[in-house]
Amino acid sequence: MGTHEILPARIDIPQARLDDLADRLRRTRRPDALPDAGADYGVPEDRVERLRAHWLEKFDWRALEARLNTYPQFTTEIDGANIHFLHVRSSREDATPLVVTHGWPGSVLEYLDAIDALTEPESPEDPAFHVVLPSMPGFGFSGPTRDRGWDTVRTARAWVELMARLGYDSYGAMGNDGGSMVSPEVGRLAPDHVVGVHVTQLFSFPSGDPAEFANLTEEDQAALAHLQWFYENKFSFNQVHSQQPLTLAYALADSPAGLLAWNSQLMDDDLDDEFVVANAAVYWLTGTAASSIRFYYENAHAEPGDTGPTTVPTALAMFEGDFRSIRAFAERDHGNIVRWNSYGEGGHYAAHSATDTLVRDVRQFYGEL
Numbered sequence: 001m002g003t004h005e006i007l008p009a010r011i012d013i014p015q016a017r018l019d020d021l022a023d024r025l026r027r028t029r030r031p032d033a034l035p036d037a038g039a040d041y042g043v044p045e046d047r048v049e050r051l052r053a054h055w056l057e058k059f060d061w062r063a064l065e066a067r068l069n070t071y072p073q074f075t076t077e078i079d080g081a082n083i084h085f086l087h088v089r090s091s092r093e094d095a096t097p098l099v100v101t102h103g104w105p106g107s108v109l110e111y112l113d114a115i116d117a118l119t120e121p122e123s124p125e126d127p128a129f130h131v132v133l134p135s136m137p138g139f140g141f142s143g144p145t146r147d148r149g150w151d152t153v154r155t156a157r158a159w160v161e162l163m164a165r166l167g168y169d170s171y172g173a174m175g176n177d178g179g180s181m182v183s184p185e186v187g188r189l190a191p192d193h194v195v196g197v198h199v200t201q202l203f204s205f206p207s208g209d210p211a212e213f214a215n216l217t218e219e220d221q222a223a224l225a226h227l228q229w230f231y232e233n234k235f236s237f238n239q240v241h242s243q244q245p246l247t248l249a250y251a252l253a254d255s256p257a258g259l260l261a262w263n264s265q266l267m268d269d270d271l272d273d274e275f276v277v278a279n280a281a282v283y284w285l286t287g288t289a290a291s292s293i294r295f296y297y298e299n300a301h302a303e304p305g306d307t308g309p310t311t312v313p314t315a316l317a318m319f320e321g322d323f324r325s326i327r328a329f330a331e332r333d334h335g336n337i338v339r340w341n342s343y344g345e346g347g348h349y350a351a352h353s354a355t356d357t358l359v360r361d362v363r364q365f366y367g368e369l
Contacts, residue, residue: 009073025056028257078158084141085134090119092128097168103177105263138291151298156185187312196313204329223324241296249290309335315365319346
């Protein structure tokens with residue numbers, strides 16, 4: 001592949017890999033679990049068993065594969081990594097290019113329900129977008145990365161290069177989870193090209209200065225309390241990924257049920273089983289369980305980057321039960337927040353579970369710029 005070559009792509013998982021997966025799911029060795037454990041010790045046994053059964057008996061990879069293959073897909077090599085991306089252009093000449101970034105344990109599947117609404121809105125009054133939807137380096141269809149250092153900033157740098165290769169001089173950046181870290185960095189790296197950044201979380205935390213807490217509202221205090229709860233009860237994934245990702249990866253790469261349990265810990269039970277299983281299947285069938293979690297290690301060991309506030313117009317759309325951003329902290333890190341909305345629906349994967357609301361927020365933000 002040439003340095004800047006962009007090649008058409010199509011997803012076609014070999015049948016032998018699907019047969020091996022089914023065999024492994026049938027032969028799952030279940031862990032010993034206390035009968036009254038519930039969720040006290042982690043993802044409940046009955047939930048994992050329900051998801052495993054769905055994967056084995058109901059989930060149709062070929063149907064998902066066919067749906068993905070209805071969209072134009074491409075691959076290119078950037079900074080030594082293969083990048084796979086969907087590139088769905090609008091029929092509208094006034095459409096805004098938009099690079100959309102997922103995180104872990106999600107994938108490009110998060111945004112499938114939003115693509116048509118973003119590219120071809122029913123009303124001519126609504127903004128339209130050319131959607132560029134890549135799999136993060138080391139995630140999903142991009143395949144495993146082969147060298148160190150694929151952190152937030154390096155990923156953002158790859159996206160700036162990707163959009164340049166596609167001929168887009170002016171574009172937006174949108175993201176969720178890890179994508180909510182990458183997208184502001186895209187704006188930081190290319191402020192003359194990025195018209196605006198739209199995210200579902202602004203991950204800004206206390207700096208340690210007591211003065212930061214002086215004027216926090218009751219809502220802010222509740223957000224801090226929720227953050228503390230998350231740190232005490234749900235943060236183990238981050239610690240392991242940041243310190244010993246390979247140790248964990250031996251289990252994730254060998255057991256689809258183990259991968260399903262580990263990834264589903266951050267996919268709440270109100271998500272449909274099909275979505276949870278489909279995302280796990282992407283990691284399993286692309287062999288990216290190990291390389292994806294290295295993203296946390298690379299961020300934890302990265303050299304300090306530019307710590308000044310971002311300057312491009314930034315919009316936040318928060319959803320029910322998700323990370324609660326605190327504006328006083330966010331404005332320290334982002335100097336041009338122009339939109340701040342909170343919705344009582346959706347959850348962490350709002351593009352899937354509250355598609356219409358998220359799309360409307362995105363349209364309004366970019367329409368106002």
